[in-house]
Amino acid sequence: MSLLSKLKCITFDVTGTLLAYKGELGDYYCMAAKAAGKPCPDYKRMHEGFKTAYSDMAKKYPCFGFAAKIPNIEWWRICVKDSFIRAGYEYDDETFENIFKRIYASFGSSAPYSVFPDAQPFMRWLRQKGVTVGIVSNAEYRYKDVILPALGLNKGSEWDFGVFSGVVGIEKPDKKIYEIALEMAGNVTPEETLHIGDSFRKDYLPARAVGMHAALLDRFKTLEAQKWSEAGAPVFPDLVSVQEWLTKEETIKVAGSNVN
Numbered sequence: 001m002s003l004l005s006k007l008k009c010i011t012f013d014v015t016g017t018l019l020a021y022k023g024e025l026g027d028y029y030c031m032a033a034k035a036a037g038k039p040c041p042d043y044k045r046m047h048e049g050f051k052t053a054y055s056d057m058a059k060k061y062p063c064f065g066f067a068a069k070i071p072n073i074e075w076w077r078i079c080v081k082d083s084f085i086r087a088g089y090e091y092d093d094e095t096f097e098n099i100f101k102r103i104y105a106s107f108g109s110s111a112p113y114s115v116f117p118d119a120q121p122f123m124r125w126l127r128q129k130g131v132t133v134g135i136v137s138n139a140e141y142r143y144k145d146v147i148l149p150a151l152g153l154n155k156g157s158e159w160d161f162g163v164f165s166g167v168v169g170i171e172k173p174d175k176k177i178y179e180i181a182l183e184m185a186g187n188v189t190p191e192e193t194l195h196i197g198d199s200f201r202k203d204y205l206p207a208r209a210v211g212m213h214a215a216l217l218d219r220f221k222t223l224e225a226q227k228w229s230e231a232g233a234p235v236f237p238d239l240v241s242v243q244e245w246l247t248k249e250e251t252i253k254v255a256g257s258n259v260n
Contacts, residue, residue: 003213004246006192009185010126011134011178011207012159013197014143017217018119019151022112025050029083032102033091041089049087053079064140066169072140076104108142110150116219118239123158125243132185133159136177136195138202140166161185172202175209182210196242200228215242 012018026047034040057079061068065075080100084090091099106112126133137143144155144162153159161184165171168180178195182188190211197203198217207214215234218225229235236242 002247002249003194004129004131007131007194007213007246008188008192009132009134009182009194011136011163011181011185011193011195012123013172013195013199013203014135014137014139014148016198016219017116017196018123018153019113019115020219022114025112028106028112029080029099029103032099032106033084033089035102036095036098038089038091038095038099041084041087045087046083046089049085050079050083052086053082056082062165063169063171064166066166072142072166073104076100076107080104108146110147113147113151115151115153116239120152120158122239122243123153127158127160132161132188134181134185135159135162135164136172136181136197137162138165138171140164172199173206175206178207178210178212182212194246196239200224200231200233204228204233215245217242 015021024043024047026043026049029046029050030041030043057075061070061075064070064072077100080103081096084096084099123133135144135148141164144164144167148154148159148162155162161181163177163181163184165177168177170177170180181195182190182193185193191213194213194215195203195207196215196217197207198219200216204214204216215236216225216228217239218228218235218237221237225235234245236245
């Protein structure tokens with residue numbers, strides 16, 4: 001019996017699992033400033049400024065301002081402005097608004113992202129096999145409504161439901177987000193569910209904590225992947241390998257013989 005035959009639902013992380021950024025985020029900030037007629041900022045400083053600003057905003061107003069009832073666009077406006085300031089760039093209000101609108105529009109489209117070539121075929125294959133497919137992501141509502149569909153990952157053809165932190169107000173690694181996923185999948189049991197992601201802390205551990213099966217993708221050959229394996233996590237280079245793993249018949253040894 002294969003693992004797939006035991007599963008009713010498979011959920012996915014998004015970034016690093018189904019899609020990746022084209023280049024670094026700081027690149028898009030720099031291009032927006034240049035398009036607004038300003039000298040192109042230092043790419044590395046800009047990228048580091050964004051990482052710090054985003055981390056601070058996520059701590060102060062988690063889930064893109066869900067609990068504080070901050071509009072999504074305002075949350076990003078504060079984050080983007082702080083990113084430039086931390087990188088050493090300050091603009092007048094009119095110039096900044098021009099830059100911000102370009103950035104916000106870019107990241108609300110398919111432009112900065114690329115879908116891994118194995119994502120769509122694998123998700124469609126699962127649904128053809130009768131498996132419910134879900135998304136569990138620390139992302140804002142635009143992933144659900146705009147970005148994933150623009151990238152060809154549509155509700156109804158690639159996935160059945162989505163749990164997005166900016167929509168539900170809970171984010172990984174809080175295991176509650178996985179409990180919500182189980183409910184949205186039709187109250188399937190954890191034992192009937194597999195989660196696939198790329199973070200040991202945010203994907204593997206909390207999914208296992210609620211009793212789900214879990215697997216990790218190491219698409220970029222990270223140094224941490226060896227530690228994940230040593231900790232017991234199934235680690236794969238891509239979704240093609242995951243498909244092979246799911247369909248492999250388990251072998252039971254009986255009196256020295258192998259019986260499938």
